[in-house]
Amino acid sequence: MSKRLKASERKAAILAVAKVLFSDKGYHGVAVDEIARRVGVSPAILYRHFPSKEALYEEVLNRIACQRESYVEAVVQSDGSFGEVLRMITRRYVESVSRDPDYLRMELQSALEGSDATRQFFENRWRPFTDYIEVTVRELQASGKVAQTDGRIAALMFQGMLREALYAKCIFGTPRYRDLDLNELTDYLVTLFFRAIGYRECED
């Protein structure tokens, strides 16, 4: 029993170290030997848990998919309006990134390396926003609740705005925005977004 627990703890330690190294150096910049050495195990032990570096990287990425459960919770707790749902899922996302900015670094690294993981980051992290905004803007437009706007471009604007705020606060530590609280900053950006598309909260 205790042996199994030890194995699971070791696996968790490998994943934690791998995440930090991948976020720091990218997929290609990290060797399995280095991960094993930092964890304090032999490469053979590491390969017992993960058959390859690719498999380990994928498992680190899979951990970010659990984000979705908190989106479901946000939808269940919301009144279902565009304003409230978008605010709530944005808050959930911002909380998760500020708790663990290594994933944001991994996303940047994967883009620089041109790896397929960039697509997974989009699917897991950004697509809920872009799809939701695009579809809902189109629907609200039909009933005159938002201005004539291309939903796809509105979604791109939102993604760019939120991503930049997260980079400035969680990665670059940009002095210009140091005095701003991340949650307040992103909440204000959501308000600016609603104004830009001519959406008034509490109207749908």
Next chain:
Amino acid sequence: MSGYDLELDARGLNCPLPILRAKKSIQGLESGQVLRIVATDPGSVKDFEAFCKQTGNELLAASQDGGEYAFSIRKG
């Protein structure tokens, strides 16, 4: 056995839209009535499990056929 009172077509939609639509559809049902949802997002399997757990509705059935996922949810 495969009866339902309302069907929701959530094909082509991704999280959080299928959940949002399901929430709105269930609001119009009486307790005990069944909503059937058809979706194409592979993540919808976990999403509807979480949805039912959080809302107290019952996930009667979940199935997959090709790229489509079907869920039957009884309103609690």
